[in-house]
Amino acid sequence: WFALLAAFLGLAAAFVWTVTTAGKAPELAVARVLVEGNEQLSDGEILELLELSEGANILTLDLEVVRERLLRSAWVREVEIERVLPRTLTLRIAERSPVAVAVLGELYLLAADGTMLDELAPHYNIEKLVLIRGLTDGDGVVPARAALAGRMAGALMERELLAALV
Numbered sequence: 001w002f003a004l005l006a007a008f009l010g011l012a013a014a015f016v017w018t019v020t021t022a023g024k025a026p027e028l029a030v031a032r033v034l035v036e037g038n039e040q041l042s043d044g045e046i047l048e049l050l051e052l053s054e055g056a057n058i059l060t061l062d063l064e065v066v067r068e069r070l071l072r073s074a075w076v077r078e079v080e081i082e083r084v085l086p087r088t089l090t091l092r093i094a095e096r097s098p099v100a101v102a103v104l105g106e107l108y109l110l111a112a113d114g115t116m117l118d119e120l121a122p123h124y125n126i127e128k129l130v131l132i133r134g135l136t137d138g139d140g141v142v143p144a145r146a147a148l149a150g151r152m153a154g155a156l157m158e159r160e161l162l163a164a165l166v
Helices: 002-023 043-050 064-070 143-158 162-163
Strands: 032-036 076-084 090-096 098-104 106-113 116-119 130-132
Touching: 002 162, 032 043, 032 130, 043 064, 064 076, 064 090, 098 116, 106 143
Parallel strands: 032 090, 098 130
Antiparallel strands: 076 090, 098 106, 106 116
């Protein structure tokens, strides 16, 4: 019984030592981040969202925290993160697409789920986007109105001929 306990404690100590040592190994520092699926956000903007500290260890990196950081951008709908040992992090980004232009004093791009994506840039092609008004009340944007407007505009975009008539 004591031999089994001693063996277990020895394995536990070896595991803790290995994890602690590996956590500091420069050979396991993230050296490369591959980004896939992004169209609206540049690779540089995505790297800024990551907020990776220099020498971040690929084994001890909290992928849920990284995921939450990326989801802070209105453009990012979902993200899949994969560790590729020894030093690469792969990000597969699914971005939201604009389906409408919302008039809120300024013009904003609206996604099908009602998310305000960004202020409309002068170079953005809005030819196929629906113009939406009435998303605000005295306190600002009403999320339920934005969600409904986004769903309706998304449905119109799926039927291009109908969208051209609106």
